[in-house]
Amino acid sequence: MNYTSLQELLDTFVDFLSTEKGYSINTCRAYQHDLEDFIAFFFTNRAYALTYSEEDGETIDAQDATAISGLMIRSYLGLLHKQKIKKSSVARKLSSIRSFMKFLQKHGVITENPANSVLTPKQEKPIPNYLTVDDMFRLLDSIKTDDLPGKRNRALLEAMYSTGIRVSELVGLNVSDVDFSGKVIRVTGKGNVERMVPIGQKALNILKDYRDTLQAVKGVAHNSTGPLFLNKNNTRITARSVARILEKSALEAGLSVPVAPHDLRHSFATHMLDAGLDLRVVQEMLGHKQLSTTQKYTHVSIDRLMAAYDSAHPRK
Numbered sequence: 001m002n003y004t005s006l007q008e009l010l011d012t013f014v015d016f017l018s019t020e021k022g023y024s025i026n027t028c029r030a031y032q033h034d035l036e037d038f039i040a041f042f043f044t045n046r047a048y049a050l051t052y053s054e055e056d057g058e059t060i061d062a063q064d065a066t067a068i069s070g071l072m073i074r075s076y077l078g079l080l081h082k083q084k085i086k087k088s089s090v091a092r093k094l095s096s097i098r099s100f101m102k103f104l105q106k107h108g109v110i111t112e113n114p115a116n117s118v119l120t121p122k123q124e125k126p127i128p129n130y131l132t133v134d135d136m137f138r139l140l141d142s143i144k145t146d147d148l149p150g151k152r153n154r155a156l157l158e159a160m161y162s163t164g165i166r167v168s169e170l171v172g173l174n175v176s177d178v179d180f181s182g183k184v185i186r187v188t189g190k191g192n193v194e195r196m197v198p199i200g201q202k203a204l205n206i207l208k209d210y211r212d213t214l215q216a217v218k219g220v221a222h223n224s225t226g227p228l229f230l231n232k233n234n235t236r237i238t239a240r241s242v243a244r245i246l247e248k249s250a251l252e253a254g255l256s257v258p259v260a261p262h263d264l265r266h267s268f269a270t271h272m273l274d275a276g277l278d279l280r281v282v283q284e285m286l287g288h289k290q291l292s293t294t295q296k297y298t299h300v301s302i303d304r305l306m307a308a309y310d311s312a313h314p315r316k
Contacts, residue, residue: 006039006065013103022192024168034096041076042068066110070117073097077118087121094120130266135255136161142253145209148217149232153245155203155210156229156237160261162203163187164268164286167239167261173228175211180204189287197285 014032017023023031073094080090098115105113131139140161143154160170169187177186183204184196207228214220218234227236243261250259265286272282 006042009065009104009109010035010039010100013100016103024190026168027190030092031096031099034093035100038073038076038093038097041079042072045072045075065104068101068110068114070114073115073118077121081121090121094118129257129260129263130270131255131259131263133271136264136267136271139250139253139255139259143249145206148210148213151206151210151213152229152237153249155207156242157246157249157264158203158206159185159199160264161268162200163197164265164272164282165197166265166287167242169287170261171227171229171237171239171242174225175222175228176225178204178207178228180208187287193287195284195287 010032013035014028017031018025018028077090077094080093094115098113101110101113101115104110140154140158143157144150145154156170159165159173160167163185165185165187166189169189172188173185178199179185183199183201185199186194187197188194211220211222214230215222220226220230220234229237231237231241239261246259246261246264269282269286272285273279
């Protein structure tokens with residue numbers, strides 16, 4: 001791989017993530033931002049980058065990727081720690097650097113990955129935010145469906161809770177992705193990986209009512225291969241719009257805490273596990289690659305179990 005600067009290498013890497021890995025625009029943007037921050041640190045701390053080669057007695061240019069060392073990466077993480085950056089954010093930035101270095105190693109730019117010698121900061125494992133079943137029902141049932149926007153808002157939130165899909169997956173759905181008779185939807189997740197997810201009859205009925213009204217009011221046909229959920233301009237609704245709809249709906253329902261789209265996903269997983277569904281089945285429905293990612297939802301159930309035990313057991 002020929003290159004002239006770290007920035008050029010970074011641009012090539014981000015393009016690789018998009019075209020070869022199928023990462024979303026937001027994910028690619030996050031990688032780019034993390035790595036540009038690190039490269040900026042690299043250029044302003046050249047003393048760390050200059051190394052001496054005993055073999056040829058030459059100094060490596062600080063703009064050369066081979067000058068990036070484990071010491072430099074640890075110094076960068078130390079700076080982030082002083083700036084009181086959250087451990088989860090520091091771990092994400094280190095993961096970005098590792099991936100970038102791995103890419104450079106694979107293409108022969110460097111011989112070893114210096115990030116492999118850097119330990120990931122130990123992180124706290126916060127319990128995911130979720131709604132109780134009662135609050136979830138209260139939220140959904142409070143949405144008025146006497147007009148088209150109301151029917152759409154109810155349909156998209158019902159679909160999210162019924163399936164546990166990500167908001168990015170929700171807004172990416174097309175009409176053809178919904179199998180009303182089979183009671184499943186085809187979801188395109190991270191890395192453009194498709195999976196089939198069950199959807200409840202209640203959510204399907206509300207979704208069908210929305211599409212029927214959409215056809216009657218705006219003439220949008222059922223057999224359209226276009227977006228499932230539309231905005232007022234008859235184009236695909238955005239994740240930001242869904243977040244605003246949910247925030248407003250939660251406020252109108254009188255919920256005491258703010259609710260974000262991902263909280264519906266957390267609620268779905270927690271309620272399914274509480275009802276006794278196998279962890280691996282929930283993993284498959286959520287589209288998690290690792291079982292450990294799904295296991296965080298068991299902490300919620302365990303905490304609830306311990307609270308119930310403490311309140312009920314006579315010998316505490």
